[in-house]
Amino acid sequence: MSKDLSTIEAPIIELKTKLEGLKAQPPSSKRDREIEKQSQKLAKLQKDIYKNLTEWQICQVARHPKRPYTRDYIQYLCPDFEELHGDRRFADDAAIMGGFGTFNGEVVCLIGHQKGRDIKQKLHRNFGMPRPEGYRKALRLMKLAEKFNRPVVCFIDTPGAYPGIDAEERGQAEAIALNLKEMAVLRVPILVYVIGEGGSGGALAIGVGDHISLLQNSIYSVISPEGCASILWKDAEQAPKAAEALNLTAEKLKKLDLIDSICEEPLGGAHADPPLMMRHLAEHLQSQLDDLRKRDIDQLLDQRYRKFRNMGKYAQVG
Amino acid sequence: MSWFIKKSSPIKPAKQKKVTIPEGLWDKCLGCKEIIYRQELKRNNNVCPKCDYHFRVSPEERLQLLFDQEAFELLFDDVQPLDPLSFKAVKTYKDQLKKLADLKKVHEAVWVAKGKLDGRPVVISVMDFSFLGGSMGSVVGEKLTRGIELATEEGCPVVIFSCSGGARMMEGAISLMQMAKISAALARLAQKRLPFVSVLTDPTTGGVTASYAMLGDINIAEPKALIGFAGPRVIQQTIRQELPPGFQRSEFLLEHGMLDAIVTRGELREKLIKYLHFFRFQA
Numbered sequence: 001m002s003k004d005l006s007t008i009e010a011p012i013i014e015l016k017t018k019l020e021g022l023k024a025q026p027p028s029s030k031r032d033r034e035i036e037k038q039s040q041k042l043a044k045l046q047k048d049i050y051k052n053l054t055e056w057q058i059c060q061v062a063r064h065p066k067r068p069y070t071r072d073y074i075q076y077l078c079p080d081f082e083e084l085h086g087d088r089r090f091a092d093d094a095a096i097m098g099g100f101g102t103f104n105g106e107v108v109c110l111i112g113h114q115k116g117r118d119i120k121q122k123l124h125r126n127f128g129m130p131r132p133e134g135y136r137k138a139l140r141l142m143k144l145a146e147k148f149n150r151p152v153v154c155f156i157d158t159p160g161a162y163p164g165i166d167a168e169e170r171g172q173a174e175a176i177a178l179n180l181k182e183m184a185v186l187r188v189p190i191l192v193y194v195i196g197e198g199g200s201g202g203a204l205a206i207g208v209g210d211h212i213s214l215l216q217n218s219i220y221s222v223i224s225p226e227g228c229a230s231i232l233w234k235d236a237e238q239a240p241k242a243a244e245a246l247n248l249t250a251e252k253l254k255k256l257d258l259i260d261s262i263c264e265e266p267l268g269g270a271h272a273d274p275p276l277m278m279r280h281l282a283e284h285l286q287s288q289l290d291d292l293r294k295r296d297i298d299q300l301l302d303q304r305y306r307k308f309r310n311m312g313k314y315a316q317v318g
Numbered sequence: 319m320s321w322f323i324k325k326s327s328p329i330k331p332a333k334q335k336k337v338t339i340p341e342g343l344w345d346k347c348l349g350c351k352e353i354i355y356r357q358e359l360k361r362n363n364n365v366c367p368k369c370d371y372h373f374r375v376s377p378e379e380r381l382q383l384l385f386d387q388e389a390f391e392l393l394f395d396d397v398q399p400l401d402p403l404s405f406k407a408v409k410t411y412k413d414q415l416k417k418l419a420d421l422k423k424v425h426e427a428v429w430v431a432k433g434k435l436d437g438r439p440v441v442i443s444v445m446d447f448s449f450l451g452g453s454m455g456s457v458v459g460e461k462l463t464r465g466i467e468l469a470t471e472e473g474c475p476v477v478i479f480s481c482s483g484g485a486r487m488m489e490g491a492i493s494l495m496q497m498a499k500i501s502a503a504l505a506r507l508a509q510k511r512l513p514f515v516s517v518l519t520d521p522t523t524g525g526v527t528a529s530y531a532m533l534g535d536i537n538i539a540e541p542k543a544l545i546g547f548a549g550p551r552v553i554q555q556t557i558r559q560e561l562p563p564g565f566q567r568s569e570f571l572l573e574h575g576m577l578d579a580i581v582t583r584g585e586l587r588e589k590l591i592k593y594l595h596f597f598r599f600q601a
Contacts, residue, residue: 161528163548163556168566169574173527173547177501181533184502185509200485200494201528201547208498222485222494222525227552232407232487246490247403256402258491308502309463311495312456313402 005060008049012268015042046268053217056240058249059225061217062196066271068278070097070112070155073195076278077103077153077285078110086137090170093134095126095162096206098141100150104286109145111138111206112155112195128197129162132175135205139179142186151189151289154206159224161202176205183208184308189292189300191285193263194218195270210304211288212258214250215281216265220258221248258311347371349542363583372540372583374520377429377444380479384442384587390433393441393468394461395425402456403490411488414450423449426457427482430465436591441469444479445526452482454526455489459496462530466503466514475513475594476504480531483549484524497529504533513597515590518545518568518577536578536593539568545576 015038022035053061061067074081078101085092098111113130116122138154145152161172183190183206190209198207198220214220223231225243230236247253250262263284266273292300344353349371359366363383364373382388405411427449432441443465445452462478469476485493507514516534518527520543528547531537539545546566554561564570571577581589 161547163553165553165557165559165561165565168546168548168553171532171574171576174532174576176528176547177497177530177532180498180501180529181505181508184498184505201497201525204494204498205528208502220491220494222490223487228407228487234408242407245403245405245407246487248491253491256490256492258495305502305506308495308499311492311499312459313400313489313492314456314460315398315400316396317398318396 003057005057005064008057012042012045012049015045043267046272050268054240055243055246055249056225058217059219059239059243061269061271062219064269064271065117067196068270068274069117070114070157070195072274073155073193073278073281074099074101074110074112077101077282078108081110084141087133087140089133089136091131091133093126093131093137094124095128095130095158096134096138098138100145103153103282103289106289107150108289109141109150109152110155111141111152113158113203113206115157115196126162128158129160130158130202130205131162131164131167132170132172135161135175135179138206139182142183142190146186146188149188151191151292152186152209153285154190154192154209156192156194156198156203156207156220157196158199158202159197160199161205176201179205180208184305185301187297187301189289190304191288191292193281193285194220194259199224208304208308210292210300210307211260213261213263213284213288214253214259215263215270215277216250217269218250219248220250220253221246256313260307345373348373365583370541370582372520372542374447374481375583376448377425377446377479380444381429381431381433381442383583384477384590385431385433385435386437390431390442392425393430393432394464397426397457397460397464398424399426399455399457401488402492403488405488405490407488414488418449425449426461427452427454428458428461430461432468435587435594438594439472439474440477440594441465441474442477442479445481447481447521450486450488452480452526453484453486453493454482454496455486455493456496458482458486459493459499462500463503466500466507469512470503470507470510473510473512475515475597476507477515477517477590478530478534479517479519480522480526481519482522482524482526484526494525497525500530501533504530508535513594515593517581517586519543521545523547523549532576535597537576538579538581538589539571539577541568541580541582543568545571 019038025031081101083099097114113128115128116125192207192209192212194214225239226236228242229238253259266276270277347366350369352368364375401412428445430443513535516537518539522545568580
């Protein structure tokens with residue numbers, strides 16, 4: 001049985017507290033030596049712990065409450081970002097945010113699921129679970145990007161599309177479906193980053209693109225481990241087993257050719273050093289943008305089609 | 319106190335005559351609970367003559383109902399399932415697949431057929447709920463995509479009958495990506511201005527609804543079919559409220575603008591012919 005993340009992270013937190021205590025002491029050469037020693041110990045500990053995470057522990061890192069969210073990345077990448085609201089049909093959905101900004105001198109369209117940190121924000125963001133208007137807003141922004149020839153960057157971080165009466169009434173399924181179809185033929189480059197949880201159709205609805213990247217400790221799955229466990233094991237407590245069976249980690253997905261790359265996280269996960277995580281992602285994004293810009297759009301669309309076309313494992317008999 | 323004592327022997331029920339009903343002659347309607355003569359049910363396309371309840375039918379029966387002279391050719395049955403994740407829950411996926419193979423379920427959860435409808439070629443695909451709940455994995459994705467690509471190439475319309483619980487968990491994210499794959503193929507079909515009619519039958523939920531089933535130029539459904547993104551149980555567990563009556567049924571979707579029409583099984587063929595005629599390509 002795999003231990004909870006909070007249990008395995010406890011020694012790290014303990015050591016961090018100790019370090020902070022040391023730093024608060026009056027400076028002396030003895031103190032500095034001790035800080036040096038403890039810092040090395042911390043680095044080794046983080047490395048050891050994070051090297052051997054189980055699938056279930058990775059799920060918990062992906063859902064870590066301190067993990068950077070879409071807004072954090074956008075603010076870092078595009079300091080001049082302007083958020084644009086509403087689907088022009090029904091409402092503005094706070095579970096998906098989007099707009100335009102300048103990244104290293106180039107205007108890009110940025111769209112992503114947004115979770116909340118405290119309870120008030122969580123409710124406002126509906127825990128990052130969009131309703132149809134969220135997906136329709138995302139599509140509206142993508143169409144704007146297409147019209148004015150700007151690349152689209154999507155950040156995925158959702159437990160899934162919201163399962164509620166109102167969402168069903170307004171066509172949750174149709175909203176997701178239409179995005180899949182339109183993104184397949186959108187005539188600008190699309191880059192997708194799964195920065196936390198990639199929860200099923202609610203994630204894929206902003207996840208069709210030319211380059212799909214998972215942050216090292218992110219997950220992407222057809223169903224949540226808890227959901228899978230309660231259906232196939234009839235017991236949600238079996239989630240750790242389901243997490244293992246579903247092959248939802250970046251490494252496994254890369255092996256299955258379902259994603260294009262893995263974006264490295266700092267030691268101890270993205271939440272351990274958000275500024276370093278931001279730098280990694282910015283570098284990754286820049287190199288991908290440079291690469292995609294070189295290609296002719298029809299060629300790009302053909303490659304996008306081929307990529308998804310080739311996903312699937314079956315036997316060809318006879 | 320003699321009035322408390324029963325003088326006469328109690329009335330016994332008459333010995334029940336055992337009525338022997340031959341097996342397989344009658345069916346109970348799942349809608350109105352009436353007993354229906356099976357022959358009559360069959361004549362009525364597996365629709366209850368009393369309450370109009372639409373029974374689930376096999377893909378074979380459906381295809382026969384649609385094509386001219388009941389003639390069609392099945393395609394892509396050489397695409398067969400694998401167990402790419404070596405998936406194991408309480409049962410192993412491998413065993414489940416083997417059991418279905420022993421039952422001679424060679425078509426997987428979708429049948430793709432080509433034939434003529436009112437004299438014109440059409441590709442019609444029908445999902446089979448009896449194969450792992452009609453769930454969509456690699457094979458369903460591949461067969462549907464090949465069907466759509468064939469139609470795109472040959473310039474004929476596509477009709478898909480959905481009947482599925484959604485994406486197949488046992489193939490993990492591979493199943494999820496089939497949603498994008500099929501939708502992309504439909505986008506290319508649309509670029510060639512070829513019609514796609516989606517027929518939603520009981521039940522159509524999850525990743526199937528959230529991809530091709532909702533992408534028809536025309537979306538129609540059989541009466542009272544369960545259609546939704548999230549299943550009713552999941553919604554109930556999330557919001558902890560009673561669901562309104564008729565929630566996620568065809569009639570509810572029509573009222574909320576998600577369907578073009580509700581079409582009974584008896585009228586299906588004629589309606590499809592009409593729709594495809596409306597959208598026949600004109601230069």
